[in-house]
Amino acid sequence: MSNINVIDSIMGSGKTQYAIQRMNEASDLERFIYITPFLDEVQRIKDNVKGRTFKEPDNRNNEGTKLRSLKDLIARGEDIASTHALFRTADDEVIELLTDAGYTLILDEVMSCVEPVNVRASDIRKLERAGDIEISNNRVTWTGDPNDDSRYLDIRLTAQAGNLFYYRSKFLVWSFPPDVFKAFDDVFVMTYLFDGQIQKYYFDMHGFDFELHSVKTSGDRYVLTPYDKTSENRQELYRLIDIHQSKLNDIGKRKNALSVTYLSKRSSDIDFLKQVRNNLRSFFETHTQVKRDEVYYSTLKEIEKTIQPKGYKEPRRKKGAEKQPPKVVIPHNARATNLYGDKRAMAYIFNRYMNQDIKVFFQDNGVSISDDTYAVGELLQWIYRSRIRNGEPVELYLPSSRMRKLLKDWAEYQL
Template sequence: MTEILVVDAIMGKGKTQYAIQHMNEASPLDSFIFITPFLSEVERIKTSVTEHCFVEPTIYNGTSKLEDLKRLVANNRNIVSTHALFAKADEELIELLEQSGYTLILDEVMDIVESVPIKSADIKRLQSNGDIVINEDTMRVDWTGDPNDNSRYKDIRELAQAGNLYLFRGSFMVWTFPPAVFKAFPKAIVLTYLFKCQMQRYYFDMFGLEYEFKSVQKNGDKYELCDYDVKAEGREKLRELINVTDNEKLNAVGKGKYALSQAKLKKYDIDTLDQIKKNTVNFFKHYADNAKVADVYISTLKEVEPYLAPRGFSVKNCFIPHNARATNEYANRRAVAYLINRFMNKDKMSFFQDNCVSVDEDLYALSELVQWLWRSRIRNGEPIHAYIPSERMRELLDKWTRYEI
């Protein structure tokens, strides 16, 4: 059984510093794989962990990065890489990891469950043609057709052959990160915040991956693990740095539980989208001290970004993913606009619910919002202006501040 330690602490408490300290203090015989969302953090680990030599997978002798990752594991090198590469883990990598004795350190939770774009009619076609068979106990999709099929169903074949594809309610498919990867490590450390409301927690619960829950604190020059104490987070002080506009006219577009949800944003007419854009311009100019391009970041549903980009605030320069986390790239931004109302993807939520795992959408949305806000200069203790027109998202933020959630 893998020994999993979840280190849950509010941003800026020193989770990554603790991990770096832990690796520097470890025996030379210990081996680590550090997985992070961003390439900038890859460089940080390579330069900060001085007692172990870390390398990252590259395109080696014409092979893929995944093949190079396998080569590095086989040679027992200390490895730092990204979530994107780690998510491609296959059976061969799992077998190598099972023989290796690595400690996995996962910086921020991964996207370990994804919806697979396929129509229900195509699912029925694959079944009737004998290309796929559904395991009635687990609902796992097994590929029984041509093992080298190169048709438009190639992506389905590859996912099914890897053993990570599931069918639910007869109409949609879900890919999951193979739990065998986590089970291949003797020890794993997950660095995050608000783990209780993240998808990876539901994933661990579903696959029976038990974990110890701790936080981290700084004692003198050293970082040390401690019991999790929610009141030690200092949420009220952080909230004081976030000046959320309460202007009723600007926030009218977000009134109602589902206003600005992904489903609503896709259906809004051009006049409604134009109003949201005008409100954002108004906010930056009159409520955020005439913020300029270099001062801001904006997030919304990717499909409507071009329609909500104010003149002069291009998608390329000002928009970031609405689930952005673990990056310092925007640490100088002082005015932010969160033009979305977050709900968990319905296919993903059904996947967990059908496996008897309870999902709290409010906690999930709050986790996304708090991490997103932390990308700004509040991480440096400086105040920001925030436009959060969604009534629901503002209420969740206030409940979080009062420790009610």
């Protein structure tokens, strides 16, 4: 079993710098796989780790796939830097290659280890009747054409990897193979508020033991210390956030207001959408007096374009242009990117809850989850994309009364 270390340290505390330092000082006999959400962070590792050459998987091989390239690099014992998206496709062959190969995994930010698969119950029954899948003890096995490339291709590939589960007779749940983590000598997961994250519940479900650490600076070095949330100076960060208070918050008074369910139900409510659009414009134009290039906001994807206020609409991407205008609308789960470090005003038109199917999946497997810790962790990661990461103050429109309370509770160490 791997030694799993979770570096649960507040944003900006030096997690990535610690990882770079560790890799720079490691023995030549140690091999690393560094997994990060974004390609620009892959390049950062390639540029900053000295004395070893990190290779990035590509599709220049007989199979034309990055997964094949990843396997070839592991077989050759190369140091590897890649993205979450590729690592999530790991299969039995990857596990076999990693076992006893002496690799250390460094995971920059948690992975989505469990996700619902978007397939209708009628399609599941159709696949079962056609003999394409068999379901035993909730595990889905692909029994049809092993090379099927129909619209069920993603179902086939996931089932063939042994990572697909039929759950509560109505939906499929993809689960990352736990044997991947077991195949490494050491695993380092770098994140913040791990106690509220899906990967923590995944580790609990599969019985993984892990040690919690924080990162501190000691002179010009980064060192691991025992996890202690009271040393995080949360109030210092909270004071940099000017949380908007006015009648613009009335749209989020109810505890469940602005959740996925709530926004989905009101996605065709013209008056409601107009109100949100007017609120956004009022916040950016009147209350904060900022220009389009200084803001970002997030909400449910289905209503992103509908609520774009005049003067703050998403700019058109200029095909072939060397420099693109900065985005205004970003994903509500944005993390681990530095692309918005000059933004000073943000609006989070969202009330975060864990996906209900995933929540039930964990609960039915005996794992307790905290919706509140999960929500505030996602919000903090989102806020930290702004210039607050440079110690500069920001202005935040957070109309959900629940999310405002959770942020305050976090600052007071109640979460």
